[in-house]
Amino acid sequence: MVAESAAYASGPDATAFRPRRSVLYMPSSNERALEKAKTLAVDALILDLEDAVAPDAKEVARENACAAVRSGEYGRRELTIRVNGLGSQWHDADLAAACAAGPDAVVVPKVGSADEVRELVAAMEAAGAPERTRLWAMVETPVAVLHAEEIARASDRLACLVLGTNDLYKELGASFAPGRAAIQTSLQLAILAARAAGVAVVDGVYNDVKDADGFRAEACQGRELGFDGKTLIHPGQVEPCNEVFAPSEAQVADARAVIAAFEAAQAEGRGVATVNGRLIENLHVDTARKVLATAEAIAALGR
Structure with a gap:
């Protein structure tokens, strides 16, 4: 199968394609996982400070993620840091540290409006983020879906929308089922918004890491809907994801x-x-x- 569009890189290299077929979450509190990530055939990494990190490990995770970005040991993988959300007790410190480290992007959960995008961009600039450090906004609530185009158009610094499908199911009160009928409208609205704004859009995760057939079916569905790639929670999902989202x-x-x-x-x-x-x-x-x-x-x- 083929992704008939790929994500354009943002900023000075705006004419180049940057594949985002496979985007793997890595808990930054886990140093062994960060080391293993250097060997994975993944297009992008989200070094996570949020959901995958316990409260008492937040500071260590922050230090580890920033050290990983500065190390230069991840080759051509796109390195991003997911900070804790706006309003959380860790957000400001996360954002300041991430901007100082200068990853390819800062990923922010539960972005709900264009105003929040502008607030985040202003904070990134105040923290001295390099121009190449983009913003990825997570779309994972009904409000975000309904305002996805406004979010996507709010700043030239925003390069990608990331679907948070687990939270979306929760917020909708919907049930998981093969085919994702309950959230297909949300997925399509996010894709429409991204394409209208000219930014990338990446599908949500598949939770059952032992269900290879189910994962492939959902990845194929995402490709057919128009996603640039898919977020992943296990290294075993990388190879089939790369295959699905690449041209044969x-x-x-x-x-x-x-x-x-x-x-x-x-x-x-x-x-x-x-x-x-x-x-x-x-x-x-x-x-x-x-x-x-x-x-x-x-x-x-x-x-």
């Missing part, structure tokens, strides 16, 4: 054929072409170029 060899070959046929048609003064009986227009060429850009960006990562 056949899809790359087809994309090349589409582009070649269209360019040949243009050279002959025609505005359309055909490939294996399919009519090819500009929009199909745009999709084909995104497929190739995604494949090239993944190849550049070496995984």
Whole structure:
């Protein structure tokens, strides 16, 4: 399967694709987990200071996450730090430390409005965050879903929406079930908002780490809906996630054929072409170029 769009990098490198097929949460209080993350074929890491960290381990987790970011030992993996939420007793210290460390992004849970985005961006700037450090906003409440486009458009510093599906189920009073019928509207609204604003959007987690078939089915659903990738809670989910959200060899070959046929048609003064009986227009060429850009960006990562 193929992700027909990939996340554009933000900031000075805004023309480049940055794959976010697999985005793994790592508890920053667990030093062994942080060490293992250096060997995983994951596109991005969320070094977690929030849900995965007990209250008495918050300060150690903060120190570990910032040290990991500064270490330079994670290769081309995108490194982000998830701070504790606005209004929590740890938020201000988390944000200041994260901004000083300069990760690729700061991830903030339960962002509910455009005003909160602007407040966070102002705090990041006041804390001296490098320009390359973006903001990822978690969408995990009904209010956030209903205001997702406003959140996504609130600042150029915001680069990604991250679905918090566990919290969303809880807030809706909905039940987990294969196919996620209870939250499909929410998922689609978040994707629409991200695409309208030109930012990336990453699907929520799959909780049963022993259910490989269920995970793959949900990852395929997320890809088909239009997500750039999926957040993960176990290293065993990385490989199938990368596979689902990456172009296959056949899809790359087809994309090349589409582009070649269209360019040949243009050279002959025609505005359309055909490939294996399919009519090819500009929009199909745009999709084909995104497929190739995604494949090239993944190849550049070496995984």
